[in-house]
Amino acid sequence: MNPAVSQESARRTGFALEFDNLGYRYAGARAAALEDVSLSIEPGEFVVLAGASGSGKTSLLRAGCGLIPHFHGGEISGTARVAGRLTTENGPGELSDVVGYVAQDPETQIVSTTVAAELDLPLRFRGDHPAERARAVEEVALALGIPHLLPRTVTTLSGGELQRVALAVALVTRPPLILLDEPTSQLDPVSGDELIWLLRRLNEEWGVAVVLAEHRLERCLAAADRVIAMDAHRIGFDGSPRDFLSWAVAERPELATPSALVFAGAGFEPLPTGVRDARRTLRGAVPITKSSPGSTKPSESGGDRPPKTWVNAPRRVGGDGSESARGLVLNATRLWVELDPGDGAIDVLRGIDLKVRAGEKVALMGRNGAGKSTLLRTAAGLLDPVSGKVEVGAGIALLTQNPSDFLVREKIGDELSGPAGEAALRAVGLDLSPERDPRDLSGGERQRLALAIALAGRMEGEELPGIVCLDEPTRGMDRGLKEHLTELADRLVARGAAVVISTHDVEFAVAFAERVVLLGDGEIVADADMRTVLSGGWYFASEVARVFDRPGLVSIEQGIELLAAESDAGGGS
């Protein structure tokens, strides 16, 4: 179908996407994935879809592009229409000219060898003339700033580049609606922010309606016209971003953004939808209303303190904290590592010097391709340095990015048995029946089991190896799961191990780390305590740090204290 015709079709029918009492259950599942969902998306709207893991966001998006029910089967009730077409009567192929879909993992959505061929594919399937195809490919590449990638093979692209290509493919047929399922979850803060603003630009300039499912709402709320929050497979909230924040602070604090939690904790209103909004309010451009702090919802601990999820001030655990008192568990000296991604060897690590001591909690950060995973893999002995050396005196356990790669058997008892296996399960806090199938575990439990497999036999009795490393474990996690991960890290550190976690998630790093090592192009560009590193930049800085722009101020608790103190000093606003 002609792009102009598909846009016109959406305009004529009134809604880009419309669900009416939609219910859905996956084939063989006992519980429903969607229940009684009714909503409509206007052409040109920018909608953020919020909700905890498993609340129904992905199912909603799949229903919006026809994968449900055509690809996933199952039982469906109610109706779903895209640009006026019923999804039960039109499959994903037929709907491809009116809706684009971008999934979480870019690697499973790229099917061609080169970027140019990938962009050309949907147009070929649609039967477009070669001249039309060439123009469409050129224009979408220019719009997304990727014309230089066109001749590249997809295996040589970084995660950010891959996600940009996936977005370009979804847009190349110029659909009036695009659905995105956590597209920034594997991207560094720079690429993630770029993608969000790219979507906003496409939304404003091309009039594309956007439905964006996200966990890290602080990234995208400022760009949104509307927020829909899924709650237990139903719509829990549907309204403006500011109203959403008020609702979230009162009902679902785990969905609220850090700056909104700071304002709410200090009793300031209106709640900011982003950094710019918060700064304008603090500068006095927007009148502030002072309400009583903590009036939104009683905290778990009672009193005026914010609930547990709000508090993420760092604390030192293990030993007396002095460097000399803690043993060296990782010592990398002038470490050079070379890798061949397929088109010639390149230096991925360039003369790294790094020391980690027992009991430290270190966040390893940096943009995609900076060398984080390579550093961890070299420390674990998977890669040999071309120069320099790395020593892990007291042993190392590494959990790679996909915990499922560690789970190869059908019973937990077959993966881990004997006293060493039981000790490893105890170390990660798992108490599960050995008869259970690892595939039936939740995401967090699978991660713990995989870590136990990595630890088994590397412990002396109940004593952990000197250093435990996790490579990007927070991908696709909601805030609740990240909190469990922080607890796990605390547990390991309390038992004497150093924990090193590579992550793109700045807010998680604030909650977890006491030290941040920032890599850039294979070199360490910053290595200091967490508050110093995460308050001293634009991209690798927490939202609270960007709002207040004061050295060392990164956490929600610090923000609340500062606002409360300034408010008291100024006699309130």
Next chain:
Amino acid sequence: MKKLSPIAYVPRRETVQTASLAPVTLYLGAYLLVCFFSSDPLVLVTATIGAVIAGYGSGAKRAVNFSLKLGGFLALTMVVVNALVTSRGTTVLARLGDWPILGRVDVTAEAIAAGGVIGLRAMGTMVVIGVWSACVDPDRILQAVHGVARRSALTATLISRLVPLAATDYARIGEAATLRGPAASPVGRGAMAHRLLAGSLDRAVDVAATLELRGYGSSGGSAGFRAAPSRYDRRFWVAGVFLMAVALAELAFGSGRFDAYPEISWEFGLEGPLAAIAFSLGGFVTWRRGRRKGRP
């Protein structure tokens, strides 16, 4: 940074990569056929050598070395397993007494030879698949499949992407296996194969969903895929037809030339060595003169 699977497709301006799909399929198909079905050790060894030469000639040295390593391990395993579980044959080399589960174990020369033939088949087949995977563009396979399976994206994915997906997963799961603690149950070949197949099928389903979303099964017009002709097409057509004829003749008339049981018998006629020469020299079809001249 991602580490590329050794058998992942890498675009190169070599003969196999630039030639059309049909003649290349015929050419490599002849090798696959003879490696998979022949029982003559001489033909199996020379066909494997030919496939190695073909892979080297098309720049797939890494894929060939990886396949040889994996195939060699598999071949050795088959020799050992067959020697232990099969007591057929008259030439007893060692009597190992009674073993749990296996019972009485007599190692015979015939069982070792039979295991060796199966192992050679496995190794040759793996080398041919490695060369195919590293040199034949999955896009072209997908385009070809679209012509015959226009409605099923899953069929298309399984044909064009299963081997690359399995190769990627193999590298990742293999890495995780080396990171397991010494007290965790080791990842045996069986568990690995099971996990690999299940994981690759899962990912194939995801890729098939992507193809559906791209409009693969839609009722739009013909996708208009037309392969660009290559100056190497004729070479591969001629070699492919010739080698396929030799392979079919070998399978039709070569059976029974080598028998392991009840005792090793190997008839040396003219046809075996001729097939061996054809398949070993056939590997040079992928080579071209002055191939790296003037390159940086």
